[in-house]
Amino acid sequence: MSNIVRDVLAAVGSKSNTKGNMGVTSGAWSMGDATDLLTKAENVQINVCHNLELRYTKFTPGFQDTNRLADKLTNVLNEMSALEYEMEHEDLTGVESSVGEVGEVVKRWRETTAALATLQTLLNVSNCFEEAQKSQRAHHFLESTKSIAEARQLLEQASTKDIDEKLDIIVVLKEELIVKEEQLRYTLGEVWNETIRWDGVSSGDSPKVTTLTVCYPEKTHTDTKTSSMEKTKFENIHDMFKALHFLGELDRKTKTFGKKLMNCVFKPIIQSIVELKVLEERNSHVLQIKQWPNDTKKMDAEGVFSAVKEVLNFLRPLCEEVLCEDEPDKEVTFMTFIGNQIGKELTDLLIRDCIAEAVPCKSKDLESFATVSSGAHELHTFFIEKGFYSTGDTTMLEYASNVDMVFSNKACAHLLEKARELMKRPLHITVSVALSLQTGELVLQNEAGEELTKSSMRLEKMLSSGTFLFPKCKISASVCELVDLIYEIMEEACQSSPQYAGRLFYTVRNILTMYSSVVPTAHAHVLSTLPQPAAIVHNSAMYLAHHALSLGQQYHLRLPKPLRDSTITTTDLAQRLRYTATSTFLQSMKKNRTSLLDTLRDSSLFETIGSHATLVPAAEQHVKQILHQLELLKKVWQNVLPQKVYTKSMGILVGSVIEEVITRVVGLEDISAEAALSLINVMNILKDNIPPLFQDEDEEPPEVEDDSDTSPGDVVQNVRYWLKFCELIILLEASLRDILDRWADGKGPLAHQFTTDEVKQLIRALFQNTDRRAQVLAKIK
Incomplete structure (x- = not known):
């Protein structure tokens, strides 16, 4: 248009002085032709806008066919282009009107041409919508997707044109574009659900059956160019995948599919024993996995590898077609998307629950792992060939190869x-x-495992025969x-x-x-x-x-x-x-010692028995209870513990009881003659029944001499205060003369077991205050 305006204005400027208001008559075109063509173009423009509004704004079904309108619009544009060509290449010899009139025509020409170009674009958008709808109904989803993409691109171009009166129809067409695209997404989702279907059956203790069915439309034509029937079966499925990939929806669909494939197929295969079947039915391929509940067994590694390959081979027809046709160097298939979604999780599961468990626990069985390692290498190669792995993913390969670690x-x-x-x-x-009946010498072996009979180590020669018994x-x-x-x-x-x-x-x-x-x-x-x-x-x-x-x-x-x-x-x-x-x-010893002492302390019998002889039967009952506890300990300890440990342990517990009795009797302030006899009877029960605790009546004579035999001396040796306890019994029934004799000026047996204060305390408790008692107390020093 700039050339036309320049030429027209130049012609007007050069002829205005000589011809005035004369028209241009020497050329093949005239201003009347241009005006008529503009009028015709404006009528077509009005008709196109009206019909587009009827279709997309008022949704009136009685509109003209847009193809016929497009033909009219194309004819007008062709005529205007032809006239423009004449004006640009013909020598202008005259102008039929004034400069002002030419300017008005040029302005109308520019506006009309721009409007017609925009309308042509909008009509193309409408045609794209129609083509997308037809392709969608025919299940040619990739063509439908490309038509919608082309419509989007045309609308973006139309939006850049500065034509205010067409903005409303452009907004409407953009909204229509969104509706068409969402309809396509919904249709693709429905077709996906019809094509890839999951079914699961499980009840009680019966096997759980999971079925993956891939449906494909029945072949309706003969494909002479394709030798593979399988490829013809899955043409529409591949078209659906490409359309989803084009729309950016395939990644989201694959995420859901991969999660289901992982949980319902691969995990049961790796973590349990399953029965895998691949069936081909009419218009569908079926993968069936049967899993038994409450079965903790697993398949061996070779069985797992074989089953995983079988599953991927089942998916192979879905994954062979390259989705990115515009990028031949980048072969992205449906298998690539599946690998991106679950590849790492599947690898970790194979390593943790299959390969790791196949590793033997003993070095002698290590050779058997070579088969598993070889199978892992083959599976890794299989994954790469199918596009499930990228060539840089070597996690499983490294784990299987690093067998020593x-x-x-x-x-x-x-x-x-x-x-x-x-x-x-x-x-x-x-x-x-x-x-042990051996010599007990330290056994040394050489590198071959043979016993060394001689040694130059001085320490070994000095060890006794019982050192290591x-x-x-x-x-x-x-x-x-x-x-x-x-x-x-x-x-x-x-x-x-x-x-x-x-x-x-x-x-x-x-x-x-x-x-x-x-x-x-x-x-x-x-x-x-x-x-x-x-x-x-x-x-x-x-x-x-x-x-x-x-x-x-x-x-x-x-x-x-x-x-x-x-x-x-x-x-x-x-x-x-x-x-x-x-x-x-020792923790057990402390609990038993506490239990024994609590039996004495809780009764408070020894505090009152000195003045109440009627409490003697109750005291005897508590003492017998203590002896019963000790007898039980003897039964559970004597044949379990080493003899020395047993006698020492029993001696500690008995010693604690004896010490408690001595402390309570010595602490009494008044002991009557009758009470003294009662105390003697109670204490004699302990004295008579404690020594058998240190004797093993069922022990057979040992084949060799050892220190496991017990004797009465063990009681004296292991029970603390045993001699003091026996001396206390004697003291309770002794006279003042006997006490003085056993004291023997601090050198007798009584002096060895009791202190001066303890003896005086007992004398005061046992005897009344007399001159004789005073004399004896005076000599106890």
Whole structure:
């Protein structure tokens, strides 16, 4: 138009002086032609706007066919273009009107041409809507999507034109564009749900059946160019995928599909035993997964790998078509989207619940893992070929290849778990540990495991034959198994690589350390309520400490050479195990001692028996109750604890009872003759029944001489204040002369057991205030 205006104005300026108001008659065109053409164009413009408003604003069905309007509009534009061409290339010899009239025509020409171009664009938008609707009805979703995209682009172009009166129709067409696009999204969603369908059936104890059905429209034409029937079946599905990808909806759809695929297919395959079937029915492919409830078993790694491949092969027809046709270098398929959504989760699940569990726990079974490693490599390659993995994703490959580290971690974790389970077993299942009949010398072995009969170590020559003997007692059966496990680990360490042997040795140390934490916690209730479990834990911990003392030295020469140059010992753990043994048993001792003393203190009999002899039967009852408690402790301890530990423990408890009785009797201020006899009877019950607590009547004569026999002297040796208790009984029935004789100027048996104040207190309580008593008291000093 700028050329036309320039030429017209130039012609007007050059001819105005000579021709005045004469028209241009020499050319092939005239101002009348231009005016008529403008009038025709404006009529077409009005007609197009009117019909577009009827269609998209008033929704009137009786509008003209837009194709016919488009043809008229095209004809007018062609005529105007032809006239414009004549005006640009023909020599102007005259102007038929004034400059003002030419300017008006040029202005109308410019406005009309711009308006017609915009209307042409809007008509093209309307045609795009119609094409999108037709393609959508024919399930050509990609064409429909591209038509809507083209309409969007045309509307953006039309929006940049400065034509105010057309803005309303542009706004309406933009709203129509949104409606068309949402309709397409909804239709694609419905088709997706019809194409990919999930069904699940589960009831009670019957198997849970999950079905994935992929439906495709029946073939209605013969495709001579395509040799694969499978490709023809899935043409519309691929078209749907491309349309969703074009709209940016495929990622959201794939996220939902991938989550369902992970939870309903891959997890059951990896975490349980399933029956997998692929069926081909009319117009559909079906994947069926049958899973049995309450079945904790799992498929082996090879079965899992095969099932995962079968699932991806089932999805293969859906995932072969490249979705980005405009980017040939970037082959993005539906499988790529699935891999992006669940690839990492599936890899982690395969590693954690399949490959890791296939790793053996013993080195002798390590060769069997080669098949699993090879299968993992094949699966990784399969994933890359199908586009499920990118070439840079090597997580599963690295895990399967790093077999040494994986194996050592798995084996050590398995050993620790096995040891933990042994520690949690019931304590009351026990076995007897008898005195060893061997020489008891420290056994040393060379690198081949042969016993060394001679040693140059001075310390070994100085050790006695009983240095490494463990006393006869009962320990928990699980601890025997634990010790066997420790020696198995050490034997395997002697035949392993230096790295693995080091891990195994420190696993042994961890087991010994773990015992002190697991057993008191796992058995806290029985240890706090029953006396026997505490004794068993005491023996078991001491037994472990006994083995910990010599374990490192025993295997030092047989371990791999790098370990021999370092400090290999478990001796330092023996002290911790012994502390666990003593602290656990002492806690039980404290509870039993408190129970015994509470029986005496709560009754308050000894405070009143001196003045009320009628309370003697009640006192005897409480003493018998104490003896009954001690008898029960004897039954649960004597055949469990080592004899020395038992006599010492029983001596402490009996000594506490005796001390309490002595303290209460000595503290009495007045003891009548009748009360004294009653006290003697009560105390004689204790004196007669306590020595049998230290004797083992059922013990068979030992095959070798040891120190397990008991004698009456054990009572005197282990029970504190026993002689003082016996002396107190004598004192209660003695006369003043007898007391003075047993005092013997501070050198007699009475003086060895009682202090001066205690003797005087008893004399004042037993005898009335007489001159004779005063003389005796004067001599007690």
